[in-house]
Amino acid sequence: NAGVTQTPKFRVLKTGQSMTLLCAQDMNHEYMYWYRQDPGMGLRLIHYSVGEGTTAKGEVPDGYNVSRLKKQNFLLGLESAAPSQTSVYFCASRLGGTGAYEQYFGPGTRLTVT
Amino acid sequence: AQSVTQPDIHITVSEGASLELRCNYSYGATPYLFWYVQSPGQGLQLLLKYFSGDTLVQGIKGFEAEFKRSQSSFNLRKPSVHWSDAAEYFCAVGFTSGTYKYIFGTGTRLKVLA
Numbered sequence: 001n002a003g004v005t006q007t008p009k010f011r012v013l014k015t016g017q018s019m020t021l022l023c024a025q026d027m028n029h030e031y032m033y034w035y036r037q038d039p040g041m042g043l044r045l046i047h048y049s050v051g052e053g054t055t056a057k058g059e060v061p062d063g064y065n066v067s068r069l070k071k072q073n074f075l076l077g078l079e080s081a082a083p084s085q086t087s088v089y090f091c092a093s094r095l096g097g098t099g100a101y102e103q104y105f106g107p108g109t110r111l112t113v114t
Numbered sequence: 115a116q117s118v119t120q121p122d123i124h125i126t127v128s129e130g131a132s133l134e135l136r137c138n139y140s141y142g143a144t145p146y147l148f149w150y151v152q153s154p155g156q157g158l159q160l161l162l163k164y165f166s167g168d169t170l171v172q173g174i175k176g177f178e179a180e181f182k183r184s185q186s187s188f189n190l191r192k193p194s195v196h197w198s199d200a201a202e203y204f205c206a207v208g209f210t211s212g213t214y215k216y217i218f219g220t221g222t223r224l225k226v227l228a
Contacts, residue, residue, distance in 0.1 A: 004157075031214055040123070042204060042220040043158075050214055058215065090157060100146040100165030100208065103216065105157035 002026055004106035006091050012112045013081040021076040021109050023091030030096030032074040033058075033103065034066060036087040043090065049074055050096065081113045116141050118207050120219035127195050128227045135190040135222050137205030146208035147188040148216075149179055153201045161203075164188060175199070200226045 007022040023032065031050050035043040045058030049068040063085060065077045074093075078085060088110050092103040117140045127133055139145060146165045150158040162173025169181040179190045188205060205219040 033216075035218075040220060043218040045215055048215065092158075098214075100163055102148055102160045102163055103158075103206075105150075105159070107157045108155075 004091055004093055004104050006089075006106040006109050008109060009107065010110050012114065013078075014114055015082060017081050018077070018079050019081065019111075020078075021089055021091075021111075023074045023076070023093075023106060024072055025074075025091075025093040025104070026072060027093060027104065028071070029093035029104070030071075031094045032068065033092040033094075034064070034074065034076045035090045035092065036060065036085075037090060037108075038087050046076065046089075081111075083113045085111065086113045087111060116145075116207065116209070116217055118205055118217050118219040120203075120205055120222050122222045123220070124223050124225065126225040126227060129197050130194050133190075133192045133195045133199070133224070135203050135205075135224070137188045137190065137219060139186050139188065139205075139207045139217075141186075141207060141209065144183065147179075147181060148206040148208065149173065149177070149188070149190045150204045150206060151175075151201050152204065152221075158204060161190070195224075195226055197226045197228060200224055 004025045033048040034046040044060045047066040049055045052071040055066045067075045091106040094103045095101040119138045148163045149161040152158045164171045164181045202221045202223045208216045
């Protein structure tokens with residue numbers, strides 16, 4: 001049981017390049033989330049998904065796209081990277097429904113855009 | 115608007131001393147409340163959560179937290195800190211209806227002196 005995994009762990013991009021971050025979970029969780037973490041700002045929600053084939057915008061969605069084609073995977077895309085997207089990105093998942101379900105986090109992806 | 119405040123950015127304590135990390139929230143009802151810990155270079159790990167019932171909740175690693183409705187607070191405590199507790203701590207709020215999102219505080223970085 002690997003929990004939540006993220007690929008890659010580190011990446012350096014040049015401005016304007018594109019990339020996709022992959023999140024995978026093996027806990028059969030309905031809900032998945034993408035956050036970015038910046039110093040002094042905590043975690044900010046980029047996009048989330050409440051089920052296969054569904055996505056929704058979070059607090060800071062601009063410049064990112066997501067897809068949830070399979071229940072276990074949640075992809076985060078950067079179409080044209082900007083230095084402001086330099087950050088650590090975390091994926092999380094949780095059970096569905098309205099209960100007090102905690103989120104399970106992946107180890108993070110450190111992205112640098114030069 | 116819903117919000118979470120962790121007023122202390124940094125806290126330094128001596129090993130063996132007691133610890134209290136503050137968390138205040140703004141929400142019209144009782145939310146679900148969580149404390150997470152993040153060690154350097156790692157993802158977030160759940161310490162404890164509150165959703166109803168006894169307002170004093172016990173978590174892992176000897177941590178506890180007390181929910182005080184009148185103060186809209188959910189402070190984290192530990193009677194005797196160990197050097198391995200040095201990390202960043204995040205308070206998070208989940209909402210009981212209408213959204214599947216969570217709001218995280220900006221974090222408190224704990225330093226432990228030997």
